[in-house]
Amino acid sequence: MKEITTVTVIGAGDMGHGIAQAALLGGLTVHLYDTADESLQRGVGKINDSLEILHRKGKIQDEEMKRCKANLHPTLDFREAVTRSPFIFEAVPEILELKQRLYRDMEAIVSKDTIFASNTSNMRITEIAKNLQHKDRVVGAHFFNPVVLMKLVEVIRGDETSDETMQVAYDLCLKMKKTPVRVEKDSPSFIVNRVNAPVRVLLGGIVDKEIAKPEEIDALMKFNGEPMGHFELSDYVGLDVLYDSGQYRQQVLHADYAPYEKLAEKVKRGDLGKKTGKGFYDWADGRPTIDVNKRTDKLKMSDIDLVKLNEAAKLIEEGVATPADIDLAMISGTGDKVGPIEKHQGINVDDAIRRLELLAERLDKEVLQPANILTDKPEAVFVLEGQR
Ligand code: 3HC
Numbered sequence: 001m002k003e004i005t006t007v008t009v010i011g012a013g014d015m016g017h018g019i020a021q022a023a024l025l026g027g028l029t030v031h032l033y034d035t036a037d038e039s040l041q042r043g044v045g046k047i048n049d050s051l052e053i054l055h056r057k058g059k060i061q062d063e064e065m066k067r068c069k070a071n072l073h074p075t076l077d078f079r080e081a082v083t084r085s086p087f088i089f090e091a092v093p094e095i096l097e098l099k100q101r102l103y104r105d106m107e108a109i110v111s112k113d114t115i116f117a118s119n120t121s122n123m124r125i126t127e128i129a130k131n132l133q134h135k136d137r138v139v140g141a142h143f144f145n146p147v148v149l150m151k152l153v154e155v156i157r158g159d160e161t162s163d164e165t166m167q168v169a170y171d172l173c174l175k176m177k178k179t180p181v182r183v184e185k186d187s188p189s190f191i192v193n194r195v196n197a198p199v200r201v202l203l204g205g206i207v208d209k210e211i212a213k214p215e216e217i218d219a220l221m222k223f224n225g226e227p228m229g230h231f232e233l234s235d236y237v238g239l240d241v242l243y244d245s246g247q248y249r250q251q252v253l254h255a256d257y258a259p260y261e262k263l264a265e266k267v268k269r270g271d272l273g274k275k276t277g278k279g280f281y282d283w284a285d286g287r288p289t290i291d292v293n294k295r296t297d298k299l300k301m302s303d304i305d306l307v308k309l310n311e312a313a314k315l316i317e318e319g320v321a322t323p324a325d326i327d328l329a330m331i332s333g334t335g336d337k338v339g340p341i342e343k344h345q346g347i348n349v350d351d352a353i354r355r356l357e358l359l360a361e362r363l364d365k366e367v368l369q370p371a372n373i374l375t376d377k378p379e380a381v382f383v384l385e386g387q388r
Contacts, residue, residue: 002113004172005029006085010102012043012074014238014275015119016091018147021047023089024068025060025148026176032074033081040074047072050148082106082114087172089141091119094244099128107132115165117141122189122245124252125158135160139169140183142190144333145237151179152333154190179332185320188252189245192333195311195326195340197249197257198367200242202307203230204260205363212296214262214280219295221304227335229290230304231280234263235273239280243267256367303359308340310356313371313381324384341384349378 005028009020012034020032020043034040051068054060060068075081082088088106092098103116116138118128129138140156153173157166166182173180183190189197206212218229234242242263249257259267266272266279273279281288312326321329327339344352353370360368373381 002086002168004085004087004168004175006031006087007172008033008081008085008088009091010034010081010088011091011093012040013091014145015143015147016089017043017046018145019089019091019119019141019143020072021050021068022143022147022176022178024051024071025064027067028175029071029085030073031081031084032072033078034074034076037076040076044072044074054148078105079109082110086111086113087115087117087168089117089119094121094123094241094248096123096127099123100131103128103138104131107134113137115139115168117169119143121193121241122248124186124188125156125161126186129158129160136162137165139165140186140190141169141173143178144192150333150335152192152329153178153180154183154192154329154333155180156183156186156190158186179328181321181325181329181332183321185318187315187318187320189249191315191321191326191329193245194315194320195308195330196334197245197253198307198311198365199230199304200234200246200260201256201365201367202304202359202363204263205365206299207231208261209363212298215290216294216296217299218290219292220299220301222290223292223295224301225337232288232290235279235281235283235288238273238275239263239267240272254367256365303355305340305343306352306355307359307368309344309352309381310368310371310374312340313373316381317371317373323381327384341382345382345384349374 007023007028008031009016010033012032020030023030032043051065055065092102112134118125118140119142125138125140129135138158139161142154144150144152155169155173170180203217207214214231218231221229243259246257246259270276271278274283277283315321315326316323323341327341330336330339353374356368356370
Protein backbone atom coordinates (compact mmCIF):
# COMPACT_ATOMS: atom_id res chain seq x y z
CA MET A 1 0.00 0.00 0.00
CA LYS A 2 1.53 3.31 -0.98
CA GLU A 3 2.34 5.98 1.57
CA ILE A 4 1.16 9.38 0.35
CA THR A 5 3.36 12.41 1.11
CA THR A 6 2.25 14.75 -1.69
CA VAL A 7 -1.26 15.58 -2.91
CA THR A 8 -2.83 17.80 -5.53
CA VAL A 9 -6.04 19.74 -4.96
CA ILE A 10 -8.01 20.82 -8.03
CA GLY A 11 -10.09 23.92 -7.23
CA ALA A 12 -9.12 26.58 -4.67
CA GLY A 13 -12.63 27.57 -3.60
CA ASP A 14 -14.21 27.18 -0.13
CA MET A 15 -13.74 23.43 -0.03
CA GLY A 16 -10.56 23.13 -2.11
CA HIS A 17 -8.54 25.60 -0.08
CA GLY A 18 -9.77 23.92 3.12
CA ILE A 19 -8.73 20.48 1.89
CA ALA A 20 -5.33 21.88 0.92
CA GLN A 21 -4.94 23.38 4.38
CA ALA A 22 -5.90 20.13 6.11
CA ALA A 23 -3.31 18.31 3.99
CA LEU A 24 -0.65 20.87 4.92
CA LEU A 25 -1.51 20.49 8.60
CA GLY A 26 -1.15 16.73 8.11
CA GLY A 27 2.47 17.28 7.03
CA LEU A 28 1.85 16.79 3.29
CA THR A 29 3.21 18.73 0.34
CA VAL A 30 0.32 20.27 -1.62
CA HIS A 31 -0.03 21.38 -5.24
CA LEU A 32 -3.09 23.63 -5.39
CA TYR A 33 -4.54 24.26 -8.84
CA ASP A 34 -7.23 26.58 -10.13
CA THR A 35 -8.07 27.85 -13.62
CA ALA A 36 -8.12 31.55 -12.62
CA ASP A 37 -5.30 33.37 -10.87
CA GLU A 38 -7.77 35.45 -8.84
CA SER A 39 -9.44 32.32 -7.38
CA LEU A 40 -6.08 30.71 -6.73
CA GLN A 41 -4.75 33.76 -4.88
CA ARG A 42 -7.99 34.06 -2.89
CA GLY A 43 -7.64 30.41 -1.82
CA VAL A 44 -4.00 30.89 -0.82
CA GLY A 45 -4.96 34.03 1.10
CA LYS A 46 -7.63 32.11 3.04
CA ILE A 47 -5.18 29.34 3.91
CA ASN A 48 -2.68 31.91 5.19
CA ASP A 49 -5.35 33.77 7.20
CA SER A 50 -6.52 30.54 8.79
CA LEU A 51 -2.96 29.43 9.60
CA GLU A 52 -2.45 32.84 11.26
CA ILE A 53 -5.56 32.27 13.42
CA LEU A 54 -4.33 28.83 14.48
CA HIS A 55 -0.89 30.25 15.21
CA ARG A 56 -2.28 33.17 17.21
CA LYS A 57 -4.34 30.77 19.29
CA GLY A 58 -1.29 28.59 19.96
CA LYS A 59 -2.76 25.63 18.05
CA ILE A 60 0.27 25.53 15.76
CA GLN A 61 3.81 26.70 16.51
CA ASP A 62 6.24 28.80 14.39
CA GLU A 63 7.88 25.71 12.87
CA GLU A 64 4.59 24.15 11.74
CA MET A 65 3.35 27.42 10.31
CA LYS A 66 6.58 27.84 8.31
CA ARG A 67 6.46 24.25 7.13
CA CYS A 68 2.84 24.56 5.97
CA LYS A 69 3.58 27.73 4.02
CA ALA A 70 6.70 26.22 2.42
CA ASN A 71 4.84 23.03 1.44
CA LEU A 72 2.09 24.85 -0.46
CA HIS A 73 2.65 25.13 -4.22
CA PRO A 74 -0.11 27.06 -5.98
CA THR A 75 -0.16 26.67 -9.75
CA LEU A 76 -2.20 27.55 -12.82
CA ASP A 77 -0.48 24.81 -14.83
CA PHE A 78 -2.81 21.80 -15.08
CA ARG A 79 -0.22 19.29 -16.29
CA GLU A 80 2.22 20.27 -13.58
CA ALA A 81 -0.49 20.07 -10.91
CA VAL A 82 -1.80 16.63 -11.76
CA THR A 83 1.46 14.88 -12.62
CA ARG A 84 3.32 15.84 -9.46
CA SER A 85 1.45 13.73 -6.94
CA PRO A 86 -0.01 10.25 -6.62
CA PHE A 87 -3.28 11.43 -5.03
CA ILE A 88 -5.58 14.12 -6.44
CA PHE A 89 -8.47 15.72 -4.55
CA GLU A 90 -11.07 17.24 -6.86
CA ALA A 91 -13.15 20.13 -5.54
CA VAL A 92 -14.69 21.75 -8.62
CA PRO A 93 -18.33 22.91 -8.97
CA GLU A 94 -21.12 20.34 -8.76
CA ILE A 95 -21.66 19.93 -12.50
CA LEU A 96 -21.44 16.28 -13.54
CA GLU A 97 -20.21 16.95 -17.10
CA LEU A 98 -17.51 19.28 -15.78
CA LYS A 99 -16.26 16.64 -13.37
CA GLN A 100 -16.41 13.86 -15.98
CA ARG A 101 -14.41 15.95 -18.45
CA LEU A 102 -11.84 16.83 -15.81
CA TYR A 103 -11.30 13.18 -14.86
CA ARG A 104 -10.87 12.20 -18.51
CA ASP A 105 -8.31 15.00 -18.97
CA MET A 106 -6.47 13.87 -15.85
CA GLU A 107 -6.50 10.20 -16.82
CA ALA A 108 -4.93 11.07 -20.17
CA ILE A 109 -1.77 12.45 -18.55
CA VAL A 110 -1.26 10.77 -15.15
CA SER A 111 0.18 7.35 -14.35
CA LYS A 112 -2.41 4.59 -14.10
CA ASP A 113 -2.16 4.27 -10.34
CA THR A 114 -2.76 7.91 -9.46
CA ILE A 115 -5.82 8.06 -7.19
CA PHE A 116 -8.66 10.54 -7.83
CA ALA A 117 -10.82 11.58 -4.86
CA SER A 118 -13.94 13.63 -5.46
CA ASN A 119 -15.25 16.04 -2.87
CA THR A 120 -18.69 15.91 -4.45
CA SER A 121 -21.47 16.68 -1.96
CA ASN A 122 -24.05 14.46 -3.60
CA MET A 123 -23.09 12.87 -6.89
CA ARG A 124 -22.56 9.14 -7.20
CA ILE A 125 -18.86 8.35 -7.54
CA THR A 126 -19.73 5.68 -10.11
CA GLU A 127 -21.25 8.37 -12.36
CA ILE A 128 -18.21 10.61 -12.05
CA ALA A 129 -15.89 7.70 -12.98
CA LYS A 130 -18.18 6.43 -15.75
CA ASN A 131 -16.00 7.21 -18.76
CA LEU A 132 -12.63 6.25 -17.32
CA GLN A 133 -10.44 3.28 -18.17
CA HIS A 134 -9.32 2.75 -14.58
CA LYS A 135 -12.47 3.26 -12.53
CA ASP A 136 -11.00 1.34 -9.60
CA ARG A 137 -8.85 4.33 -8.64
CA VAL A 138 -11.75 6.78 -8.13
CA VAL A 139 -13.14 7.30 -4.63
CA GLY A 140 -15.24 9.90 -2.81
CA ALA A 141 -13.59 12.04 -0.12
CA HIS A 142 -16.34 14.35 1.06
CA PHE A 143 -15.21 17.06 3.48
CA PHE A 144 -17.37 19.45 5.49
CA ASN A 145 -17.43 23.21 5.69
CA PRO A 146 -15.38 24.79 7.25
CA VAL A 147 -12.86 22.06 6.46
CA VAL A 148 -10.31 23.34 8.95
CA LEU A 149 -12.76 22.84 11.85
CA MET A 150 -15.03 19.98 10.81
CA LYS A 151 -13.49 16.56 11.41
CA LEU A 152 -15.56 14.34 9.15
CA VAL A 153 -14.61 12.96 5.76
CA GLU A 154 -17.02 10.54 4.12
CA VAL A 155 -14.88 8.06 2.17
CA ILE A 156 -17.20 6.69 -0.50
CA ARG A 157 -16.80 3.51 -2.50
CA GLY A 158 -18.03 3.73 -6.10
CA ASP A 159 -19.26 0.50 -7.72
CA GLU A 160 -15.75 -0.19 -9.06
CA THR A 161 -13.51 1.42 -6.44
CA SER A 162 -10.82 -1.03 -5.35
CA ASP A 163 -10.16 -1.99 -1.73
CA GLU A 164 -6.69 -0.49 -2.04
CA THR A 165 -8.04 2.88 -3.23
CA MET A 166 -10.52 2.93 -0.31
CA GLN A 167 -7.76 2.12 2.17
CA VAL A 168 -5.28 4.68 0.80
CA ALA A 169 -7.96 7.40 0.93
CA TYR A 170 -8.99 6.38 4.45
CA ASP A 171 -5.40 6.37 5.74
CA LEU A 172 -4.69 9.70 4.07
CA CYS A 173 -7.68 11.29 5.84
CA LEU A 174 -6.31 10.00 9.15
CA LYS A 175 -2.96 11.56 8.30
CA MET A 176 -4.82 14.85 7.69
CA LYS A 177 -6.12 14.52 11.27
CA LYS A 178 -9.68 13.95 10.10
CA THR A 179 -12.32 11.42 11.12
CA PRO A 180 -12.98 9.26 8.05
CA VAL A 181 -16.21 7.25 7.86
CA ARG A 182 -16.55 4.56 5.21
CA VAL A 183 -19.63 4.76 2.98
CA GLU A 184 -19.72 1.36 1.33
CA LYS A 185 -22.75 1.97 -0.87
CA ASP A 186 -22.59 4.69 -3.51
CA SER A 187 -25.91 6.34 -2.81
CA PRO A 188 -26.66 10.02 -3.70
CA SER A 189 -25.79 12.51 -0.92
CA PHE A 190 -24.08 9.77 1.14
CA ILE A 191 -24.72 10.17 4.89
CA VAL A 192 -24.75 13.72 6.28
CA ASN A 193 -26.21 15.55 3.29
CA ARG A 194 -28.83 12.83 2.92
CA VAL A 195 -29.87 13.04 6.58
CA ASN A 196 -30.08 16.83 6.27
CA ALA A 197 -31.84 16.86 2.88
CA PRO A 198 -35.42 16.33 4.18
CA VAL A 199 -34.76 18.90 6.92
CA ARG A 200 -34.28 21.39 4.07
CA VAL A 201 -37.56 20.17 2.53
CA LEU A 202 -39.33 20.65 5.89
CA LEU A 203 -37.89 24.07 6.72
CA GLY A 204 -37.99 25.34 3.13
CA GLY A 205 -41.66 24.29 2.97
CA ILE A 206 -42.41 26.14 6.21
CA VAL A 207 -40.76 29.30 4.92
CA ASP A 208 -42.43 29.06 1.50
CA LYS A 209 -45.84 28.64 3.14
CA GLU A 210 -44.99 31.59 5.42
CA ILE A 211 -45.70 29.54 8.52
CA ALA A 212 -42.48 30.92 10.05
CA LYS A 213 -39.61 33.15 8.94
CA PRO A 214 -35.99 31.92 8.49
CA GLU A 215 -34.76 33.99 11.45
CA GLU A 216 -37.54 32.59 13.68
CA ILE A 217 -36.58 29.01 12.77
CA ASP A 218 -32.89 29.76 13.31
CA ALA A 219 -33.73 31.31 16.69
CA LEU A 220 -35.47 28.07 17.68
CA MET A 221 -32.43 26.04 16.64
CA LYS A 222 -29.91 28.30 18.38
CA PHE A 223 -32.09 28.30 21.51
CA ASN A 224 -31.85 24.51 21.44
CA GLY A 225 -28.05 24.55 21.31
CA GLU A 226 -27.42 24.08 17.59
CA PRO A 227 -24.08 25.66 16.56
CA MET A 228 -25.78 27.48 13.65
CA GLY A 229 -29.35 28.00 12.53
CA HIS A 230 -30.42 26.17 9.36
CA PHE A 231 -30.63 29.31 7.21
CA GLU A 232 -27.46 30.77 8.69
CA LEU A 233 -25.66 27.54 7.78
CA SER A 234 -27.23 27.62 4.31
CA ASP A 235 -25.78 31.10 3.77
CA TYR A 236 -22.47 29.88 5.15
CA VAL A 237 -22.26 26.89 2.80
CA GLY A 238 -23.54 28.89 -0.21
CA LEU A 239 -27.10 29.02 -1.55
CA ASP A 240 -25.88 28.15 -5.06
CA VAL A 241 -24.33 24.93 -3.70
CA LEU A 242 -27.64 24.02 -2.01
CA TYR A 243 -29.62 24.93 -5.11
CA ASP A 244 -27.48 22.65 -7.32
CA SER A 245 -27.69 19.86 -4.73
CA GLY A 246 -31.47 20.22 -4.58
CA GLN A 247 -31.72 19.93 -8.35
CA TYR A 248 -29.52 16.84 -8.38
CA ARG A 249 -31.53 15.15 -5.62
CA GLN A 250 -34.75 16.09 -7.39
CA GLN A 251 -33.51 14.14 -10.43
CA VAL A 252 -32.06 11.11 -8.68
CA LEU A 253 -34.01 10.75 -5.42
CA HIS A 254 -37.42 12.45 -5.32
CA ALA A 255 -39.23 15.46 -6.83
CA ASP A 256 -39.77 16.88 -3.30
CA TYR A 257 -36.06 17.73 -3.16
CA ALA A 258 -36.42 20.48 -5.79
CA PRO A 259 -34.99 23.75 -4.42
CA TYR A 260 -37.69 25.53 -2.41
CA GLU A 261 -39.06 28.81 -3.77
CA LYS A 262 -37.37 31.24 -1.38
CA LEU A 263 -34.00 29.58 -2.04
CA ALA A 264 -34.50 29.68 -5.81
CA GLU A 265 -35.46 33.39 -5.65
CA LYS A 266 -32.29 34.29 -3.81
CA VAL A 267 -30.07 32.32 -6.16
CA LYS A 268 -31.73 33.96 -9.17
CA ARG A 269 -30.99 37.39 -7.66
CA GLY A 270 -27.34 36.43 -7.09
CA ASP A 271 -27.70 36.56 -3.30
CA LEU A 272 -25.69 33.45 -2.56
CA GLY A 273 -25.04 33.93 1.17
CA LYS A 274 -21.78 34.70 2.93
CA LYS A 275 -19.71 34.66 -0.26
CA THR A 276 -21.70 37.52 -1.86
CA GLY A 277 -22.40 39.31 1.45
CA LYS A 278 -26.14 38.61 1.28
CA GLY A 279 -28.44 35.61 1.43
CA PHE A 280 -31.09 34.96 4.07
CA TYR A 281 -28.95 37.31 6.18
CA ASP A 282 -26.71 40.29 5.61
CA TRP A 283 -23.08 39.21 6.09
CA ALA A 284 -21.49 42.61 5.41
CA ASP A 285 -20.46 42.91 9.07
CA GLY A 286 -19.69 39.23 9.59
CA ARG A 287 -21.79 36.45 11.08
CA PRO A 288 -25.43 37.43 11.71
CA THR A 289 -26.73 37.84 15.23
CA ILE A 290 -29.69 35.59 15.89
CA ASP A 291 -32.11 36.69 18.58
CA VAL A 292 -33.35 33.54 20.34
CA ASN A 293 -36.31 35.52 21.71
CA LYS A 294 -37.77 35.54 18.21
CA ARG A 295 -38.04 31.73 18.06
CA THR A 296 -41.08 30.30 16.35
CA ASP A 297 -43.73 28.29 18.18
CA LYS A 298 -45.10 26.86 14.91
CA LEU A 299 -42.50 24.11 14.92
CA LYS A 300 -40.71 22.09 17.57
CA MET A 301 -37.01 21.30 17.61
CA SER A 302 -38.04 17.69 18.09
CA ASP A 303 -39.79 17.81 14.67
CA ILE A 304 -36.45 18.63 13.03
CA ASP A 305 -34.74 15.90 15.04
CA LEU A 306 -37.40 13.36 14.05
CA VAL A 307 -36.96 14.16 10.36
CA LYS A 308 -33.24 13.45 10.74
CA LEU A 309 -33.94 10.18 12.53
CA ASN A 310 -36.37 9.19 9.78
CA GLU A 311 -33.85 9.74 7.01
CA ALA A 312 -31.16 7.97 9.04
CA ALA A 313 -33.56 5.02 9.28
CA LYS A 314 -33.95 5.05 5.48
CA LEU A 315 -30.14 4.94 5.11
CA ILE A 316 -30.01 1.93 7.44
CA GLU A 317 -32.85 0.27 5.52
CA GLU A 318 -30.98 0.82 2.23
CA GLY A 319 -27.71 -0.54 3.66
CA VAL A 320 -25.81 2.72 3.10
CA ALA A 321 -24.43 3.05 6.63
CA THR A 322 -24.70 1.54 10.11
CA PRO A 323 -26.49 3.37 12.95
CA ALA A 324 -23.15 3.97 14.69
CA ASP A 325 -21.52 5.43 11.56
CA ILE A 326 -24.49 7.70 10.97
CA ASP A 327 -24.20 9.10 14.50
CA LEU A 328 -20.45 9.53 14.20
CA ALA A 329 -20.82 11.28 10.83
CA MET A 330 -23.50 13.67 12.11
CA ILE A 331 -21.46 14.58 15.17
CA SER A 332 -18.14 15.08 13.39
CA GLY A 333 -19.61 16.64 10.23
CA THR A 334 -22.18 19.08 11.59
CA GLY A 335 -21.31 19.78 15.21
CA ASP A 336 -24.42 17.96 16.50
CA LYS A 337 -23.71 17.00 20.11
CA VAL A 338 -25.57 13.71 19.87
CA GLY A 339 -26.31 11.67 16.75
CA PRO A 340 -29.91 11.07 15.57
CA ILE A 341 -29.92 7.41 16.63
CA GLU A 342 -28.59 7.91 20.14
CA LYS A 343 -30.85 10.93 20.62
CA HIS A 344 -33.95 8.83 20.02
CA GLN A 345 -33.07 5.74 22.06
CA GLY A 346 -36.15 4.55 23.94
CA ILE A 347 -38.66 6.74 22.06
CA ASN A 348 -42.21 5.70 21.43
CA VAL A 349 -41.83 4.63 17.79
CA ASP A 350 -45.59 4.63 17.07
CA ASP A 351 -45.79 8.20 18.25
CA ALA A 352 -42.79 9.14 16.08
CA ILE A 353 -44.45 7.55 13.04
CA ARG A 354 -47.67 9.48 13.68
CA ARG A 355 -45.83 12.78 14.02
CA LEU A 356 -43.89 12.18 10.80
CA GLU A 357 -47.12 11.39 8.96
CA LEU A 358 -48.63 14.63 10.22
CA LEU A 359 -45.60 16.65 9.11
CA ALA A 360 -45.68 15.00 5.67
CA GLU A 361 -49.38 15.85 5.31
CA ARG A 362 -49.05 19.38 6.65
CA LEU A 363 -46.32 20.22 4.12
CA ASP A 364 -47.56 17.90 1.41
CA LYS A 365 -44.12 16.28 1.10
CA GLU A 366 -43.90 12.55 0.57
CA VAL A 367 -40.20 12.42 1.53
CA LEU A 368 -41.21 13.22 5.11
CA GLN A 369 -43.30 10.04 5.35
CA PRO A 370 -41.94 7.55 7.89
CA ALA A 371 -39.37 4.97 6.77
CA ASN A 372 -40.78 1.45 6.38
CA ILE A 373 -38.14 0.09 8.74
CA LEU A 374 -39.60 2.16 11.62
CA THR A 375 -42.76 0.08 11.34
CA ASP A 376 -41.31 -3.24 10.20
CA LYS A 377 -38.06 -3.59 12.14
CA PRO A 378 -37.42 -0.61 14.44
CA GLU A 379 -34.96 -2.62 16.55
CA ALA A 380 -32.53 -2.55 13.57
CA VAL A 381 -32.45 1.26 13.74
CA PHE A 382 -31.66 1.71 17.40
CA VAL A 383 -28.61 -0.57 17.70
CA LEU A 384 -25.42 1.24 18.50
CA GLU A 385 -23.29 -1.21 20.41
CA GLY A 386 -20.62 -3.27 18.68
CA GLN A 387 -21.19 -1.54 15.36
CA ARG A 388 -17.78 0.07 14.87
N1 3HC B 1 -9.38 28.91 10.78
C1 3HC B 1 -8.99 28.54 12.02
N2 3HC B 1 -9.78 28.66 13.11
C2 3HC B 1 -11.01 29.20 12.91
C3 3HC B 1 -11.48 29.60 11.66
C4 3HC B 1 -10.59 29.44 10.56
N3 3HC B 1 -10.93 29.77 9.31
N4 3HC B 1 -12.74 30.07 11.77
C5 3HC B 1 -13.07 29.97 13.07
N5 3HC B 1 -12.01 29.45 13.75
C6 3HC B 1 -11.95 29.17 15.19
C7 3HC B 1 -12.34 30.38 15.99
O1 3HC B 1 -11.22 31.23 16.14
C8 3HC B 1 -12.80 29.74 17.29
O2 3HC B 1 -11.66 29.36 18.05
P1 3HC B 1 -11.75 29.31 19.69
O3 3HC B 1 -12.82 28.32 20.03
O4 3HC B 1 -10.39 28.86 20.08
O5 3HC B 1 -12.07 30.72 20.07
C9 3HC B 1 -13.46 28.45 16.84
O6 3HC B 1 -12.94 28.20 15.51
C10 3HC B 1 -14.97 28.52 16.79
O7 3HC B 1 -15.36 29.60 15.95
P2 3HC B 1 -16.47 30.65 16.34
O8 3HC B 1 -16.40 30.97 17.80
O9 3HC B 1 -16.34 31.78 15.39
O10 3HC B 1 -17.86 29.97 15.98
P3 3HC B 1 -18.62 28.65 16.51
O11 3HC B 1 -18.36 28.36 17.92
O12 3HC B 1 -20.02 28.77 16.03
O13 3HC B 1 -17.95 27.48 15.68
C11 3HC B 1 -18.39 26.20 13.70
C12 3HC B 1 -17.90 27.52 14.29
C13 3HC B 1 -17.42 25.08 14.15
C14 3HC B 1 -18.34 26.34 12.19
C15 3HC B 1 -19.82 25.86 14.24
O14 3HC B 1 -20.65 26.96 14.07
C16 3HC B 1 -20.44 24.67 13.56
O15 3HC B 1 -20.14 23.53 13.87
N6 3HC B 1 -21.36 24.95 12.60
C17 3HC B 1 -22.00 23.91 11.82
C18 3HC B 1 -21.16 23.63 10.61
C19 3HC B 1 -21.73 22.54 9.74
O16 3HC B 1 -22.78 21.98 9.97
N7 3HC B 1 -20.99 22.22 8.66
C20 3HC B 1 -21.43 21.27 7.68
C21 3HC B 1 -22.15 21.97 6.59
S1 3HC B 1 -22.73 20.86 5.34
C22 3HC B 1 -21.36 20.63 4.34
O17 3HC B 1 -20.34 21.19 4.48
C23 3HC B 1 -21.53 19.61 3.26
C24 3HC B 1 -21.18 20.17 1.91
O18 3HC B 1 -21.36 19.11 0.99
C25 3HC B 1 -22.01 21.33 1.50
